[in-house]
Amino acid sequence: xxxxxxxxxxxxxxxxxxxxAQLYAGDDAVSLNWLADMAxxxxxxSTGISAEQTISALDHAKDLRTKIS
Numbered sequence: 001x002x003x004x005x006x007x008x009x010x011x012x013x014x015x016x017x018x019x020x021a022q023l024y025a026g027d028d029a030v031s032l033n034w035l036a037d038m039a040x041x042x043x044x045x046s047t048g049i050s051a052e053q054t055i056s057a058l059d060h061a062k063d064l065r066t067k068i069s
Contacts, residue, residue, distance in 0.1 A: 016040040035060045
């Protein structure tokens with residue numbers, strides 16, 4: 001939101017927000033969608049997230065943050 005895109009709405013899922021934001025993400029849309037999928041899984045799935053997936057998600061988030069700031 002600090003870089004020109006709106007904040008996620010309270011009633012908006014991570015997936016819906018990523019779908020709206022991907023128009024602004026350019027080449028990073030794939031990473032954004034992957035990260036949104038992982039966030040949704042972590043928030044709503046009853047299956048566990050592996051340590052490797054957690055580390056990968058953190059790396060994706062850091063990479064996106066670096067590119068948009």
